[in-house]
Amino acid sequence: MRDRSHILACCALVAGFAAPVVCTAQAAQRLPGELAWTVGYDPKTFDPAKVDDEESELVRYLTAGVLLRFNRSTQQIDPSLAESWTLSPDGKALTLKLRSGLRFSDGSPLTAKDAAWSIRRVLDANTKAPVAEEFLDASAVTVQTPDEKTIVVHLAKRVVGIEKVFDEIAIEPANRPSEARVTAGPFFLGDYRRLQYIRLKRNPYYQGSKDGLPHASGIRLDVLENQEQMIRLFLRSEYDFIDNLPPDYFELLKHKAPNTVRDIGPSLNTEQMWFNQAPASPLPDWEKSWFRSQAFRVAVSQAIHREDLARIAYLGHATPAFSFVSPANKTWFDHNLSVPHMDPSEIKAILARAGFHLEAGTLKDAQGHPVRFSILTNTGNAARAKMATLIQQDLAALGMQVTVVTLDFPALIERLMHSQDYEACLLGLENVDPDPNAMMNVWLSSSPNHQWSPSEKTPATPWEAEIDRAMDLQATSNKLAERVQAVDRVQQIVVDQQPFIYLVYPNALVAVSPQLLGVQPVVQEPRTFWNVENLSVQGAR
Amino acid sequence: MNVRRIAFALLLAVVTAAAAIVMRPGASYARQDRDALFASSSSDHLAGTDAMGRDRLVRVSAALLLCLAGAAAAAALSTLAAAGIGAFGAMGPKSFGWLTLLACDAFLALPWMFLLMMVRSAIPLTTSPTASAAITFLVLAALGWPACARAVYRGTKELQKSEWMLYATANGLRRTQMLRILVPNLLPLLLPQFLISVPAFIVAEANLGALGLGIGEPLPSWGGMLLELNNSATLLQTNWIYLPVALLTVVLLLLEAITVEGS
Numbered sequence: 196m197r198d199r200s201h202i203l204a205c206c207a208l209v210a211g212f213a214a215p216v217v218c219t220a221q222a223a224q225r226l227p228g229e230l231a232w233t234v235g236y237d238p239k240t241f242d243p244a245k246v247d248d249e250e251s252e253l254v255r256y257l258t259a260g261v262l263l264r265f266n267r268s269t270q271q272i273d274p275s276l277a278e279s280w281t282l283s284p285d286g287k288a289l290t291l292k293l294r295s296g297l298r299f300s301d302g303s304p305l306t307a308k309d310a311a312w313s314i315r316r317v318l319d320a321n322t323k324a325p326v327a328e329e330f331l332d333a334s335a336v337t338v339q340t341p342d343e344k345t346i347v348v349h350l351a352k353r354v355v356g357i358e359k360v361f362d363e364i365a366i367e368p369a370n371r372p373s374e375a376r377v378t379a380g381p382f383f384l385g386d387y388r389r390l391q392y393i394r395l396k397r398n399p400y401y402q403g404s405k406d407g408l409p410h411a412s413g414i415r416l417d418v419l420e421n422q423e424q425m426i427r428l429f430l431r432s433e434y435d436f437i438d439n440l441p442p443d444y445f446e447l448l449k450h451k452a453p454n455t456v457r458d459i460g461p462s463l464n465t466e467q468m469w470f471n472q473a474p475a476s477p478l479p480d481w482e483k484s485w486f487r488s489q490a491f492r493v494a495v496s497q498a499i500h501r502e503d504l505a506r507i508a509y510l511g512h513a514t515p516a517f518s519f520v521s522p523a524n525k526t527w528f529d530h531n532l533s534v535p536h537m538d539p540s541e542i543k544a545i546l547a548r549a550g551f552h553l554e555a556g557t558l559k560d561a562q563g564h565p566v567r568f569s570i571l572t573n574t575g576n577a578a579r580a581k582m583a584t585l586i587q588q589d590l591a592a593l594g595m596q597v598t599v600v601t602l603d604f605p606a607l608i609e610r611l612m613h614s615q616d617y618e619a620c621l622l623g624l625e626n627v628d629p630d631p632n633a634m635m636n637v638w639l640s641s642s643p644n645h646q647w648s649p650s651e652k653t654p655a656t657p658w659e660a661e662i663d664r665a666m667d668l669q670a671t672s673n674k675l676a677e678r679v680q681a682v683d684r685v686q687q688i689v690v691d692q693q694p695f696i697y698l699v700y701p702n703a704l705v706a707v708s709p710q711l712l713g714v715q716p717v718v719q720e721p722r723t724f725w726n727v728e729n730l731s732v733q734g735a736r
Numbered sequence: 737m738n739v740r741r742i743a744f745a746l747l748l749a750v751v752t753a754a755a756a757i758v759m760r761p762g763a764s765y766a767r768q769d770r771d772a773l774f775a776s777s778s779s780d781h782l783a784g785t786d787a788m789g790r791d792r793l794v795r796v797s798a799a800l801l802l803c804l805a806g807a808a809a810a811a812a813l814s815t816l817a818a819a820g821i822g823a824f825g826a827m828g829p830k831s832f833g834w835l836t837l838l839a840c841d842a843f844l845a846l847p848w849m850f851l852l853m854m855v856r857s858a859i860p861l862t863t864s865p866t867a868s869a870a871i872t873f874l875v876l877a878a879l880g881w882p883a884c885a886r887a888v889y890r891g892t893k894e895l896q897k898s899e900w901m902l903y904a905t906a907n908g909l910r911r912t913q914m915l916r917i918l919v920p921n922l923l924p925l926l927l928p929q930f931l932i933s934v935p936a937f938i939v940a941e942a943n944l945g946a947l948g949l950g951i952g953e954p955l956p957s958w959g960g961m962l963l964e965l966n967n968s969a970t971l972l973q974t975n976w977i978y979l980p981v982a983l984l985t986v987v988l989l990l991l992e993a994i995t996v997e998g999s
Contacts, residue, residue: 423968447969503770507788569861574947577967584788584953588768599953600861603853617861 225433228412230711230730232434233419237389241374243365244317244324257395257414257727259365260299260379262291262310262346263358267725268717270525270629272358275403276305276366276379277346286353286673291361293344298400299368300383307340312369314338314348326363330354355632355670355678381409381728392417403728410713410731429455435711435732436723440704442512442578448706455707461514461523461700462718463626466582468570468619469695470495472648474655476615481564486618490549492693494542497535499589505699508581512704516697518686519637523700523718524629526675529683534690542593558594568618569598573607582698583621611646620646623701627720631669631682638666638685647694658692709733743993750987751804754797765790765798766954774973784976786964795956796980800987802951803938803958806869810877811933815926818881822888823918826896827911836889840882848879852949865955872950876937884929891925892918931995935988942984958984 225231238251243259246252262277274280277291297305317324318333327333335351350357366379375384381403382395395414401407417434419425426444428434430452440448440456448456470486471478478486485491501515517534520527550561558566570586572579583599590597602610610617626633636644640651640659654660662685669681689695703718713729716722724730757763769775769789776784783793825836855875863871895901895918904914938958944950945959946966953960961980964970971977 426968443967443969447972450972500770507770507773567862571861580953581788585768585770587954588766596864598862598864606853 225415226413228732229415230411230413230435230724230727230732231415231417232436232438232724233425234393234416235418235420237418238393241376241384241387242372243367243375244313244322244326244372246363247325253721254375254384254393254395254416255363255365256721257382257724258375258378258380258384260297260305260401261362261364262293262366263361265359265362267719267721268715270719272362276310277361280358282357286357287350289348289350289357291346291348293346294402295344297379297402299377299379300398300400301368301377302400303368303377305366305368305379306343307346308343309369310346310366311338311340313366314346314364316367316372317364326360329360329363330357353671353673356628356630359628359630382414385413390418401728409728411727414727429706429708432708432710435708435730436714437706438721438723440706442510442701442704445512445704445706446510452706454709457705457707457716458512459703459705459716459718459722461521462703463521463523463629464623464701465516465519465521465626466513466579466621466623466698466701467516467519467695468586468621468698469647470568470619471615471617472655472694473615474648476617478616478618481560481562482568482618485560485566485568488549489692490545491551492696493535493691494545494549494593495590495595496693496696497537497542497545498539498593499586499696499698500537501698503585503589504582507585508578509699509701512702513699514702516700517690518697519624519626519634519689519695520631520682520686521626521700523703524626527629527631527679527682529686532683532686532690539592546593553594556594557596565596566594567596567598569600570619570621571600571602571607571610571617572621574601574603578701579621579623586621612643612649615649621698625720629719631666631685635666635670638662656692658688659694662688739993740996743990747987747990747994750983750990751801754800757793757797758801760794763791763794765795765956767791776974777976783979784974786961787970787973790954792976792979795961796983799956799958799961799980800983802869802955803941804934804987806873807876807934807937807941810873810880810937811930813874813877814880814933814937815884815930817877818884818929819888819919819922819926821881822885823892823915823922825885826889826892827914827918833889837886840886840889843879843882846879851879852944863952865952869951869955869957872941872944873937876940880933880937884926884933887925887929888922891922895921928995931991935991935995938984938988938991 234250234253236250238254239248240246240251241254243255246255261275263280264273264275266273276293276297278294280289280291282289293305293307293310299305315338316322318327318330318336320334330336330350331354332351337349339347339349341347354360367373368377371377377383378398381398381401383398384393385396386394393416395416397409397412399408401409422441422444425434425437426447429437445456445458470492472483472486476483505511505513505515514522518529518532520529522528546558551558551566560566570583572583580599580601587597587599611620636642637646639645640654640663643649645651648655651659654663665681665685669678672678672681703716703722705716705723707714707716707723710733712731712733713726714723715726717725719725767790769785772781772785772789773787774785775781775789781791781793783796786792786795821836825833852875859868859871904917941950942958942962945957946962950959951957958980964977965981
């Protein structure tokens with residue numbers, strides 16, 4: 196008996212480590228006409244100027260009144276609190292004209308002074324607003340209010356897509372920051388219980404929907420991390436939609452409630468792998484030389500069956516990728532990009548020309564070192580783990596021995612950003628902004644986020660110098676055609692050099708309750724509630 | 737025929753069947769049949785395939801052999817270490833015994849989950865799946881000895897009070913000579929400890945694998961296969977998905993029957 200209890204104790208001990216942390220939403224009762232969905236964790240802040248995480252950004256999107264709104268459907272700028280705006284020919288002065296009769300959710304009038312105060316607060320270094328970086332030189336920006344309805348923003352230098360920055364600046368009552376309790380957006384914060392829910396109420400003075408007020412009486416956001424539970428509650432009509440579905444759960448819902456799921460097609464996001472080319476990395480010299488070899492990278496890229504990655508890892512809900520611009524990106528996708536076609540004999544020829552040869556089934560370099568490397572990815576992402584395993588077999592066909600390693604994010608980031616002790620990495624990039632200018636920090640060779648070789652003092656290769664020049668050109672030109680041409684050139688260099696080996700564009704997958712009215716899902720996030728003021732639950736109005 | 741013998745015979749049969757499946761010509765636990773994802777039972781794949789088109793029966797069989805062999809080796813190492821540490825602690829000076837017990841308690845109190853994560857992060861990334869399996873079981877062995885060492889310490893102390901031990905001491909036997917007499921007398925204590933450790937290590941590996949900290953792909957492990965059960969979307973695909981957990985339960989029950997009867 197003692198032994199039996201010992202075994203059980205051991206089992207319980209070890210089982211305890213694997214027991215998932217179940218986050219139980221203490222869902223409050225749904226109020227009449229209220230929309231409900233989930234957030235993965237508690238927002239770090241409700242101060243719209245300090246938003247730096249996904250869930251805080253979500254609350255800001257639902258509550259903030261903004262001067263201009265980036266329309267997620269048309270990918271164009273729409274007027275919001277400002278009825279019109281003009282940009283000076285040199286791109287350094289933006290004049291915005293407010294609509295008449297604007298009021299905050301507490302009934303107080305909204306004037307140009309409130310708008311100017313809110314913009315200045317964001318620009319103030321003491322606020323530490325992340326959006327201030329987008330002004331390039333925030334300290335040199337000035338804001339003027341010639342009259343009650345006009346705001347003029349003077350920039351130190353031209354900023355590409357400056358209008359879009361105002362989509363992230365909430366207009367608050369001057370000198371009365373309220374952490375979303377008084378807003379000019381469709382909703383304001385009514386109630387918040389940590390680890391349970393956030394309740395937003397309709398702004399009775401909002402004028403932005405098709406017929407005035409937001410259609411829903413409010414929104415309840417349950418804090419719920421567990422996807423299994425979220426799916427169950429969605430099927431019980433507790434939630435109105437799921438904004439970002441993993442492919443396996445998409446298939447589950449397709450089986451159980453086929454009229455709820457929608458595959459909107461390729462998203463703006465990318466999944467890619469890259470080799471560590473950083474000169475300071477602790478890798479042996481021969482490995483560094485493989486990873487710096489264009490032929491090696493191209494051979495690896497061509498050996499990967501991207502269709503299989505999309506079909507197996509994403510259950511068909513992804514599109515093979517060769518570039519950082521997704522076909523969902525209407526303005527910037529290059530239809531004429533020249534992408535290589537997979538040909539096993541050609542791959543072998545490329546490797547042979549670069550000095551690699553097969554010896555007893557193992558690929559070796561010119562010095563006889565067997566080609567062995569690891570691919571790092573993060574734990575908890577089933578699709579990435581599957582892609583890495585598929586790539587492992589694809590590269591085994593070339594004689595390469597690949598180890599797949601999954602690490603938790605802190606350990607992964609430590610290796611990527613600090614020790615640089617890794618060989619290859621497979622991760623994704625969420626592109627919230629379709630304008631490639633938002634990816635300057637990835638492509639400029641001097642950037643710390645230039646992942647394959649961060650913070651280069653001078654471009655390490657001629658093609659990296661050419662990318663720098665093209666990205667600078669697209670950032671400073673005021674002609675769209677010129678910008679598009681520069682970005683097309685960067686895309687072609689990336690295809691030719693493969694510093695990032697793009698794998699797939701995951702599709703945008705959502706689930707929407709049949710009771711939800713006014714919903715028009717789009718690929719860009721927020722996918723389902725980008726027009727939240729027009730959403731309502733059937734029978735509630 | 738007692739329960740222990742029946743359990744042992746059944747376990748042997750399961751292991752033999754698993755070995756036959758793994759060694760069958762053409763069997764591969766890593767080969768991906770990308771046109772047969774989640775395939776149902778067929779002559780090519782008796783228990784169907786997994787999400788990557790790999791033969792489920794071959795993978796489960798390989799995982800069984802790997803885990804049993806690894807857990808048995810880890811249990812042997814752990815028991816051996818515990819026997820050495822416990823016996824030396826008991827036979828040495830009093831302060832030595834006190835230090836031994838303190839070390840056991842300190843080891844038991846260690847947050848070994850974090851230790852395992854640290855070890856996993858520290859090992860070279862290019863470590864092959866086979867080496868990662870060996871390291872996983874070695875780490876389990878290194879962490880599994882303290883409870884057993886405490887038991888051995890107590891057992892040795894008890895033996896020291898026995899008449900034959902007092903007689904040996906009175907006759908002036910040296911410590912090494914006494915150890916030689918002591919070890920066979922400790923065997924009835926060590927064997928159950930070994931048998932207890934085997935299923936505990938199997939479950940520990942399964943849990944580590946389920947957390948992504950165990951044996952690397954494409955080598956199959958129970959933990960990796962149990963991960964599939966974590967997702968209700970996958971459960972719809974095929975009932976063969978329950979095979980690993982069913983076999984794990986059977987093996988654990990058989991091992992427990994052997995342990996209980998044997999202790």
